[in-house]
Amino acid sequence: MAQKIAVGYKQLMAEAEAEVESVEVPDAMKMLGRPDVTIVDIRDVREVEREGRIPGSFHAPRGMLEFWADPESPYFRPVFGEDRTFVVHCAGGWRSLLATQVLQRMGLKPVINLKGGFSAWKEAGGPVEFIEKKEEKS
DSSP states (O other): OOOOOSSOHHHHHHHHHHHSEEEOHHHHHHHTTOTTEEEEEOSOHHHHHHHOBOTTOEEOOGGGHHHHHOTTSTTOOGGGGSSOEEEEEOSSSHHHHHHHHHHHHHTOOSEEEETTHHHHHHHTTOOOBOOOOOOOOO
């Protein structure tokens, strides 16, 4: 018998949109470099290496986000314990919308989704920096 899901991604995203704050790229650009703001890039490391990143952003892969944000986790990253505004983005805004919802539900605040993600950032002429590709260990 074929699987039938009860809640699809469209419903999940609609629920997240109703619960979280999103910021448009021009307003996010004004936040860039502020000491009270951390831009969190949740894309896969290969996306970051290939496409670049928002200067000064903190890379937290989506698969580890909840573990890095929880102070009780052995994987906790101190940046998530700082008193800051967190602006979360992915490539197009879908993953970050859901991730923002999860972080908000975990109690992180304020946490904001970057509408349109990194693609919208680049399209609007936002600054991009490239990082060195990490060597894979064999």
